[in-house]
Each structure stands twice: as C-alpha cells, then as structure tokens.
Amino acid sequence: MKLLHIDSSILGENSVSRKLSAAIVEQLKKKHSNLEVDYLDLGTKDIPHLTGAILLGQDVEQSRLGEELVDQYLAADIVVIGAGMYNFSIPSNLKAWVDRIAVAGKTFKYTAEGAVGLATNIQKAYIASSRGGIYGDSSPADFQEAFLKQIFNFTGVTNIEVFHAEGVNISPELKEKALQETLEKISHI
Numbered sequence: 001m002k003l004l005h006i007d008s009s010i011l012g013e014n015s016v017s018r019k020l021s022a023a024i025v026e027q028l029k030k031k032h033s034n035l036e037v038d039y040l041d042l043g044t045k046d047i048p049h050l051t052g053a054i055l056l057g058q059d060v061e062q063s064r065l066g067e068e069l070v071d072q073y074l075a076a077d078i079v080v081i082g083a084g085m086y087n088f089s090i091p092s093n094l095k096a097w098v099d100r101i102a103v104a105g106k107t108f109k110y111t112a113e114g115a116v117g118l119a120t121n122i123q124k125a126y127i128a129s130s131r132g133g134i135y136g137d138s139s140p141a142d143f144q145e146a147f148l149k150q151i152f153n154f155t156g157v158t159n160i161e162v163f164h165a166e167g168v169n170i171s172p173e174l175k176e177k178a179l180q181e182t183l184e185k186i187s188h189i
C-alpha cells in the first residue's frame with residue numbers, strides 16, 4: 001500500500017502542519033504494516049510555476065517532471081498533505097504542485113455530464129492544516145482547506161479527513177494547546 005506524504009510549509013522546524021502531517025503518517029504506519037511512504041517536501045523541492053511551454057510540452061525537462069508528479073499521485077492509495085494557511089490560501093509551492101497534477105485525461109476528464117475524477121486509486125486523503133487565526137470548518141475566508149478538498153474531489157478523491165490546529169499565531173500558549181489537541185485527535189485515527 002502506497003502513501004504519498006506531501007509537506008509544503010516554508011517554516012521548517014517551526015512548522016505546525018509538518019508536525020501534524022508527520023503524526024498522521026506515523027499513525028497510519030501503525031495501522032498498515034505494509035505501508036510504503038513516498039515523501040515530497042515542497043519546502044525544499046523546487047517545482048517551478050506552470051508555464052505555457054510546460055503545458056505545450058516544449059519545456060521537455062519540466063514536462064517530464066509534471067508527468068512524474070502525476071504518476072506519483074495516481075500511484076498512491078493514501079495521500080497526506082501538510083499545508084498552513086498562507087494569505088487565506090495554500091502555500092504557493094503547493095499550488096505549483098496542484099497545477100502539475102490537475103491534468104485532463106490523467107487525473108480528471110470532462111464528460112457531457114461534467115468533470116469526472118480519475119485518481120480513483122486514492123482511497124483516502126488527509127489534510128494536516130495549520131492556521132494563525134481561527135476560522136472553523138466553513139469560513140468564507142477559507143481558500144486553503146476548502147481549496148484542497150475541491151482539488152481532491154475534482155480528481156475523484158472523496159474520502160477526505162481534515163485535522164487542523166487553529167489560532168497558532170494568537171499566543172505561544174494557544175499554539176501549544178491547539179497543537180496538542182490536534183495531535184490527540186490524530187492519535188485516534
């Protein structure tokens with residue numbers, strides 16, 4: 001069973017979402033003895049923004065990287081994404097990854113009835129989210145968790161679980177409390 005673990009925080013050791021995503025992966029390793037983890041760190045791996053040349057296959061090296069990222073996504077049975085809220089959205093390195101894996105004919109297709117997701121090998125997706133403020137589950141200012149859920153749904157992944165630590169920039173005490181409470185929830189996966 002393959003698990004694709006993606007981190008996107010730019011904050012390294014100080015990242016909250018990295019701690020949460022790592023805890024989810026550790027928990028899943030306990031549940032599935034045959035888990036093969038593929039780790040993609042977007043904080044260190046440079047995925048350049050999508051360009052017309054990449055889209056048209058004229059940038060051979062980058063087009064190949066896009067194909068590899070699509071294959072890596074399609075091969076996963078479980079995906080875990082760590083993402084903080086950056087300017088109400090996801091980190092731009094994660095958006096660059098999304099732009100590479102949302103490929104018509106590979107991860108979705110258009111039909112007369114609308115778009116159909118093709119990443120049906122992925123049985124479950126986990127979102128490890130961290131936010132400086134407090135937004136809850138359905139804030140109109142949330143273009144982070146809502147966006148990731150939309151991308152998963154769009155590519156055919158409908159079983160999605162979100163773990164978020166909120167208010168982590170309000171005070172060090174609240175950060176620690178939110179982190180511990182979320183880690184506790186993760187321990188019940």
Ligand SMILES: Cc1cc2nc3c(=O)[nH]c(=O)nc-3n(C[C@H](O)[C@H](O)[C@H](O)COP(=O)(O)O)c2cc1C
Nearest residue numbers: 009011015016017084085086087088130131132133
């Ligand atoms: C560039 C940047 C933009 C941010 N924008 C927001 C924001 O719009 N709303 C918010 O509540 N917190 C914001 N924060 C705080 C982060 O959501 C918070 O630090 C979170 O823990 C980031 O995840 P990470 O620690 O895994 O990087 C921002 C932080 C950074 C570094």
